Amino acid sequence: MGMLSRAAVRHPKRVLAAWAVILAVAAAGAGRLRQEDDLLAFLPSHDPDVRLFQEVSHRFGGLRVGLIGVETPVGQDLFTAAHLDRIRTATETIRNLDGVDRVLSLTTITDPVVEADGVDLRPLIPALPADERAAHALRDKVLSRQHVAGSLVSHDGRAAVIMAFFADGASDRTLTHAIRAAAEKTLAPLTIYYGGAPFYGRAVYEEAQRDIRWLSPLALLVLLLVVVLSFRDLVGVLLTVASVAASTLVVLGAMGFAKESYNAATSTLPVILFASGSSYAVHILGRYYLERARATSREAILRALAIAGPPVAIAGATTAVGFLSFVFTDVHPMRVFGLACGGGVLVCWLTSLTLVPSVLALWPRRAVTAPELRLVGAALAGLWHAAQRHRVWVLAIALVVGAAALRPMRRVAVRMEPRAFFRPGSEPARAGDFLDERFGGATFVQVALRGDFDDPATLREVDRLADYARSLPGVTQVQAITQPLVLIDEVMGGGRRLPVTRDQAANLFFFLDGEPGLRALITPDRRDALVHVRLKGEARPVVAALERFAAEELHHWPELPLPRDVAERLAWIASGAGHPAPPARIAKAIGPAHLPADDDPAWLERKAAIERSFREGDAALLPPEAQARQLAEARRDLAVRRLMPPLMSRLGIPDAEALRVSMLLDDLFLDGPRGFQARVELHADVAGEPVLSRGFSRSVAHNLDVSLGVSIAMVLGLLYLLFRSFKLSIICMFPSLLTLASIFAVMGLCDISIDLGTSLVAGIATGAGSDFAMHYLWYLRRQSADEVTRSVGPIMVVSVLLVACGFLVLAFGRSPVMQLLGTLAGLTMAISALLTCLLIPALRPVEE
Amino acid sequence: MKPLTVALAIVSLTSFSGRAAAADPTAPELLVKIDQALNAFKDAVFESKLVMKQPNGSIREYVFTTYQKFPSKRLVRFSAPGDVKGMGVLIESAETMYVFLPGFQRVRRMGTHIKNQSFMGSDFSFEDMAEIAYGTIYDAKLVGSDEKNWILELNAKAGQDLEFPKIKLWADKSMYQPTKLEYYDATGKNLKTQLRLDYAKDSPRHFQPGKVVIIDHRRNDHESQIVFTSTKIDSGLSDDIFSVRSLVRGQ
Structure with missing residues (x-):
C-alpha cells in the first residue's frame, strides 16, 4: 500500500498512464456486457418450490x-362487430x-x-x-357458457381477457413488449390492461430502471454538492467523482470479460458505488487539505496517506466484505452483484491511493479550511462531551432500545410477490384491480399431479381435488382435465x-x-x-390448504368412490354455494342408492326405446x-334424475352445479369396482406463482441471514486485525448493529416486509456502518478526543453525508422497491453515524 | 376432426408426376400443374406415422392407415399407440365425418368448422394439413427459381379468411411437387416452414414424399413430422370400405 502511494507521488504521469490503459481495456470489456433483464434469473435454482415450478x-x-x-367505455357493450373484430385481430396477431x-x-x-x-x-x-339483434343473441349465448363467462368475458359483457401462454424459454422482456405493441395497435380505443406474472415482473423491473436512470445523475449531483460545499475545490470534486467513475468502469469491464450480464441488480452499481465508494477519496483529500496548511503538496500527500491510509484501507475492506458476503447466497445474479460491488469498493479504495495522489502531485492544491467544517467539528466535540457526561443514560437507552428491538425485528417477513411492489395507481396495480373485480383475480395456483390419468378412479380423484379447491375461500375458478373430458364424453354419446x-x-x-x-x-x-386454481386476494391460505389436502387427504391409490366420498364432495359443493352441511347429514339425505327396479314403468319405457334403436339403423x-x-348407462341416468332434484333443493345447491352433482351421484350406481383401482400411485404437489414467490422469499430470507452472518464475522475479523482487540472490534460494530436492529424492529412494527433490494441493506450497513466508529477509534488511539472530533470529525461527516445522501436519493424514485431500499440504506448510514458519535464517547471509558 | 386432417394431409402430400414444360411456365400454369399433381389419382392406401417431440424431450408417435378414393372418400384407422388402436374415422366431406370409438362402441357424426388449431397437439394445423388445391384459394406469382425448383408466392384470393394469407412455395421442376413451403401472416412474418423430403417414385406416375417436417417458429422452432412408411396407389379399393358399417366392423 505504501509502495503504491509513494510510486503515485514520485511517478504520477506513469500512474495516470497506467490508469488510462486500464480504463481503455475496461471500456472494451464494458462494451461486451450483455443485458439480462429477465427477473427469472434471480430465482434460486436449488429451492424446492422454484425447482418444482420450473419442472412443471x-x-x-x-x-x-x-x-x-x-x-x-361505460355504457358500451363488448358484443359489437367492431369490438369483437378487435379482439379477433388482437388474438391472431398475438x-x-x-x-x-x-x-x-x-x-x-x-x-x-x-x-x-x-x-x-x-x-x-x-x-x-x-x-x-344478432349481437344480443351472441351476447346471450356467450354469457350462458359457464366456462367462458367470468373467465374470458366478464359477467356484465363489458370486459374480456386474452390469455397469452408464454413458450418455455421465451424472453419476458421481448414478448411483453411485442404483446403490448400488438395490443395497442389492434385493441384501441378499448381500455387495455396488462396483467399476469410476466407483465407484473416487467412493470416492477422497468419502473425501478426508470428510477435508476434519472436518480443516478441526481445522486451524482448530490455528491458534487456535498464535496463542493466541503472542500470548495473543483479539482477535489472532480477527483472524487473520477475515482468512483473509473472504478465503476473497471468493474463493468471485468464483468464484460467474465461474460456476466448487466441485470436489475448490477444496474444499481453506479449509485451504490457513488454512495459507498466515494468516501475513500474524500478521506484522503480531506486529510491532504488539512496537512497542506503546514507542508508542501508532496509532503501533504504522503502524510495524508500515512495517517488516513490504514483506516481507509480497513474501511474499504469492511465495506467490500459487506458486499462480498452476497457471494454466499444461492442466487447467481446476487453473487455477481456482491462481487461487482465489493470489487468496485476495493477499486475505489485503490484509486484513492493511486489516482488521487498522482493528480495532486501533478496539480497541487491549496489548504482548505471551510468555516462550516469548523462549526461541524465544534458540534461534534460538544456532542462527544455531552455523551460522555451522560454516558450512563446513553448506554442504558442503547441497551433498552437494543433489547426492545429483538422481538419486533424477528417479525419482519420477506415477501417477493410482484404485487407487493406495486405503487398504488400504477399500471400493474390497476390491472390487478381490474382482473380481481371482473375476472376473479389474476393469481393462479397449480396443483401438479402425477399418476395414471387413463384410470377412471384417478380421474375421479382429480375431480375430488378440484371440488375441494372450489370450496376454499378466495378461489374463484378451478380448471381440471375432468371438465373437458366430461364435455367430450357427452359429445361422444357417453x-x-x-x-x-x-x-x-x-x-x-x-x-x-x-x-x-x-x-x-x-x-x-x-x-x-x-x-x-384461480384466486382473488391473499394466496397463502389457499396454498396452505391445498398442500394440506395433497399431503393428508388425497387418495394416493384411488378406488371406486364410496357413498361417504360422494357425501364429502357434495358437502364441499354445498359449502361453496354458501350452505355448509356436515357430510354425515348429506349421506343421510342421499339414503340407500337404488337403481330403478326391473318392473319400474319409467325404466321399462326407456328400455323399450333403446332396444328399438338396436334393431334399427347403425346401432344394430x-x-x-x-x-x-348403453342400457346400464340409461338405467343409471334415470336413477340420478330421480335422486338429484330433491337432494339439491334440500342442500341449497344451485342449478349451476347440477352437472357436478349428477356426475357424483352417477358414481353411486356404478356396478362394482370394474376398472376402479389405480395401478399407479397418485402424487400431488402445489406449484404456481405464489409458491414460486414463497421459494423466492425463503431464499431471500436465507441469503439475508447468510450475508449478515458472513459480513459480521468478516468485519469483526478485519477490525481485530486493525485493533488487535476483540473488545474494540465489538465496540466498533455496536452502533451499526444497534441501528440495524432498530430499523428492522420499526419495519416489524409497521408491517413493512423485506424484498430483494432491502435484503441488501443489512450486509451493506454492517460493513459501511462500522466505518464511522472504526475511523473514530483509530484516530482516538493517536490523538485526543478533542483533536479527533475537530479535525477528523468533519471529514467523517462529509463521508457520512455522501453515503447517506447517495442512498437517500433513491427514496425519490417512483418504484416502491427503490424507495424502500434508498430510505432504509440512507437512514441506516445516517443513524449509524449518529449513534457512533453518541456511543463511542459513552463507551470510551470502558475501552480505556 | 383430426383424422380428417390426416386424410387431407395425405391427399395434399400425394401426387402424380407431370412432364416438365419446354419453356418456363407462368405462375398460374405452374399452380394448376401442382394442384393436378397433388390431386390426380383414383385411390390410395397410405401407412404413416405422426412423430411429435414433447416439451420434456420425449417422442410421441401415432401410426395410422389412410384409405382414399377419388374424389373425396377417406377412411383413417389408427393402429398405434395402444390407446388409440381401433379408432376409425370416415370422412364424408371437409366438414362432416363419422368417428368410431372402440371404448364406447359408438359411431358419432362430427361436424367441424375449426381449422386453425393444432392437429393432435402437433405443429400441423388443420388448415395447413388440409391444403389440397392451392389454386382455389390462392393467387400465384412466380418470384424466382433455382436449379431444381420454381419459387411461387401464393397470396390469398379476395374474400378468403385463411390462417396463412401468404405462402412461399418451392415446387420441384420435374415432379411439380412442393418441396418446401413457408407460411406467412398478413404482416409478412414467417410463422411456419414445411419441408417435404425424400420423394420416391412409387408407381409409374406417382412421387411420394417419405417425410414431411413442419417447424413452428413461434414455438421456438418446435418440430413435428409425418413419416410415410408405405403407399399403394390405384389398387382398386371398393366403395364398401367407405361406409359406417365398415367403420364399426373395423374392416
Missing part, C-alpha cells in the same frame, strides 16, 4: 401467462408472435353443439354480428360423466389432443396433469356387450 413449467410447455384485459405458445380468447373457444347423432364443433363466435373404463378415457383424450387449452391441463403421455351393428352397456 417445462413439462407443460410454459406456465407463464400474460393476461391482456380490455374494457369498453398468436403469431415469436415466443407465444398458445392464446385463449373469446375468438379461439370451440363451442360444441350436441345433437342426437353427433356433434357440430363450431367457434363460439362463428361470425361477427351483423346487427344489434352422457355428461367421467369415463368408466380405461378405453373410454383413452378415446376421449384422443379427441382432445390439439385443443389449445389442453396442453396446460395434461401432458401428452397422460402421466402428469395440472389443476389450475353394435356388439351385445356395447348394447348392454
Whole structure:
C-alpha cells in the first residue's frame, strides 16, 4: 500500500498512464456486457418450490401467462362487430408472435353443439354480428357458457381477457413488449390492461430502471454538492467523482470479460458505488487539505496517506466484505452483484491511493479550511462531551432500545410477490384491480399431479381435488382435465360423466389432443396433469390448504368412490354455494342408492326405446356387450334424475352445479369396482406463482441471514486485525448493529416486509456502518478526543453525508422497491453515524 | 376432426408426376400443374406415422392407415399407440365425418368448422394439413427459381379468411411437387416452414414424399413430422370400405 502511494507521488504521469490503459481495456470489456433483464434469473435454482415450478413449467410447455384485459367505455357493450373484430385481430396477431405458445380468447373457444347423432364443433363466435339483434343473441349465448363467462368475458359483457401462454424459454422482456405493441395497435380505443406474472415482473423491473436512470445523475449531483460545499475545490470534486467513475468502469469491464450480464441488480452499481465508494477519496483529500496548511503538496500527500491510509484501507475492506458476503447466497445474479460491488469498493479504495495522489502531485492544491467544517467539528466535540457526561443514560437507552428491538425485528417477513411492489395507481396495480373485480383475480395456483390419468378412479380423484379447491375461500375458478373430458364424453354419446373404463378415457383424450387449452391441463403421455386454481386476494391460505389436502387427504391409490366420498364432495359443493352441511347429514339425505327396479314403468319405457334403436339403423351393428352397456348407462341416468332434484333443493345447491352433482351421484350406481383401482400411485404437489414467490422469499430470507452472518464475522475479523482487540472490534460494530436492529424492529412494527433490494441493506450497513466508529477509534488511539472530533470529525461527516445522501436519493424514485431500499440504506448510514458519535464517547471509558 | 386432417394431409402430400414444360411456365400454369399433381389419382392406401417431440424431450408417435378414393372418400384407422388402436374415422366431406370409438362402441357424426388449431397437439394445423388445391384459394406469382425448383408466392384470393394469407412455395421442376413451403401472416412474418423430403417414385406416375417436417417458429422452432412408411396407389379399393358399417366392423 505504501509502495503504491509513494510510486503515485514520485511517478504520477506513469500512474495516470497506467490508469488510462486500464480504463481503455475496461471500456472494451464494458462494451461486451450483455443485458439480462429477465427477473427469472434471480430465482434460486436449488429451492424446492422454484425447482418444482420450473419442472412443471417445462413439462407443460410454459406456465407463464400474460393476461391482456380490455374494457369498453361505460355504457358500451363488448358484443359489437367492431369490438369483437378487435379482439379477433388482437388474438391472431398475438398468436403469431415469436415466443407465444398458445392464446385463449373469446375468438379461439370451440363451442360444441350436441345433437342426437353427433356433434357440430363450431367457434363460439362463428361470425361477427351483423346487427344489434344478432349481437344480443351472441351476447346471450356467450354469457350462458359457464366456462367462458367470468373467465374470458366478464359477467356484465363489458370486459374480456386474452390469455397469452408464454413458450418455455421465451424472453419476458421481448414478448411483453411485442404483446403490448400488438395490443395497442389492434385493441384501441378499448381500455387495455396488462396483467399476469410476466407483465407484473416487467412493470416492477422497468419502473425501478426508470428510477435508476434519472436518480443516478441526481445522486451524482448530490455528491458534487456535498464535496463542493466541503472542500470548495473543483479539482477535489472532480477527483472524487473520477475515482468512483473509473472504478465503476473497471468493474463493468471485468464483468464484460467474465461474460456476466448487466441485470436489475448490477444496474444499481453506479449509485451504490457513488454512495459507498466515494468516501475513500474524500478521506484522503480531506486529510491532504488539512496537512497542506503546514507542508508542501508532496509532503501533504504522503502524510495524508500515512495517517488516513490504514483506516481507509480497513474501511474499504469492511465495506467490500459487506458486499462480498452476497457471494454466499444461492442466487447467481446476487453473487455477481456482491462481487461487482465489493470489487468496485476495493477499486475505489485503490484509486484513492493511486489516482488521487498522482493528480495532486501533478496539480497541487491549496489548504482548505471551510468555516462550516469548523462549526461541524465544534458540534461534534460538544456532542462527544455531552455523551460522555451522560454516558450512563446513553448506554442504558442503547441497551433498552437494543433489547426492545429483538422481538419486533424477528417479525419482519420477506415477501417477493410482484404485487407487493406495486405503487398504488400504477399500471400493474390497476390491472390487478381490474382482473380481481371482473375476472376473479389474476393469481393462479397449480396443483401438479402425477399418476395414471387413463384410470377412471384417478380421474375421479382429480375431480375430488378440484371440488375441494372450489370450496376454499378466495378461489374463484378451478380448471381440471375432468371438465373437458366430461364435455367430450357427452359429445361422444357417453352422457355428461367421467369415463368408466380405461378405453373410454383413452378415446376421449384422443379427441382432445390439439385443443389449445389442453396442453396446460395434461401432458401428452397422460402421466402428469395440472389443476389450475384461480384466486382473488391473499394466496397463502389457499396454498396452505391445498398442500394440506395433497399431503393428508388425497387418495394416493384411488378406488371406486364410496357413498361417504360422494357425501364429502357434495358437502364441499354445498359449502361453496354458501350452505355448509356436515357430510354425515348429506349421506343421510342421499339414503340407500337404488337403481330403478326391473318392473319400474319409467325404466321399462326407456328400455323399450333403446332396444328399438338396436334393431334399427347403425346401432344394430353394435356388439351385445356395447348394447348392454348403453342400457346400464340409461338405467343409471334415470336413477340420478330421480335422486338429484330433491337432494339439491334440500342442500341449497344451485342449478349451476347440477352437472357436478349428477356426475357424483352417477358414481353411486356404478356396478362394482370394474376398472376402479389405480395401478399407479397418485402424487400431488402445489406449484404456481405464489409458491414460486414463497421459494423466492425463503431464499431471500436465507441469503439475508447468510450475508449478515458472513459480513459480521468478516468485519469483526478485519477490525481485530486493525485493533488487535476483540473488545474494540465489538465496540466498533455496536452502533451499526444497534441501528440495524432498530430499523428492522420499526419495519416489524409497521408491517413493512423485506424484498430483494432491502435484503441488501443489512450486509451493506454492517460493513459501511462500522466505518464511522472504526475511523473514530483509530484516530482516538493517536490523538485526543478533542483533536479527533475537530479535525477528523468533519471529514467523517462529509463521508457520512455522501453515503447517506447517495442512498437517500433513491427514496425519490417512483418504484416502491427503490424507495424502500434508498430510505432504509440512507437512514441506516445516517443513524449509524449518529449513534457512533453518541456511543463511542459513552463507551470510551470502558475501552480505556 | 383430426383424422380428417390426416386424410387431407395425405391427399395434399400425394401426387402424380407431370412432364416438365419446354419453356418456363407462368405462375398460374405452374399452380394448376401442382394442384393436378397433388390431386390426380383414383385411390390410395397410405401407412404413416405422426412423430411429435414433447416439451420434456420425449417422442410421441401415432401410426395410422389412410384409405382414399377419388374424389373425396377417406377412411383413417389408427393402429398405434395402444390407446388409440381401433379408432376409425370416415370422412364424408371437409366438414362432416363419422368417428368410431372402440371404448364406447359408438359411431358419432362430427361436424367441424375449426381449422386453425393444432392437429393432435402437433405443429400441423388443420388448415395447413388440409391444403389440397392451392389454386382455389390462392393467387400465384412466380418470384424466382433455382436449379431444381420454381419459387411461387401464393397470396390469398379476395374474400378468403385463411390462417396463412401468404405462402412461399418451392415446387420441384420435374415432379411439380412442393418441396418446401413457408407460411406467412398478413404482416409478412414467417410463422411456419414445411419441408417435404425424400420423394420416391412409387408407381409409374406417382412421387411420394417419405417425410414431411413442419417447424413452428413461434414455438421456438418446435418440430413435428409425418413419416410415410408405405403407399399403394390405384389398387382398386371398393366403395364398401367407405361406409359406417365398415367403420364399426373395423374392416
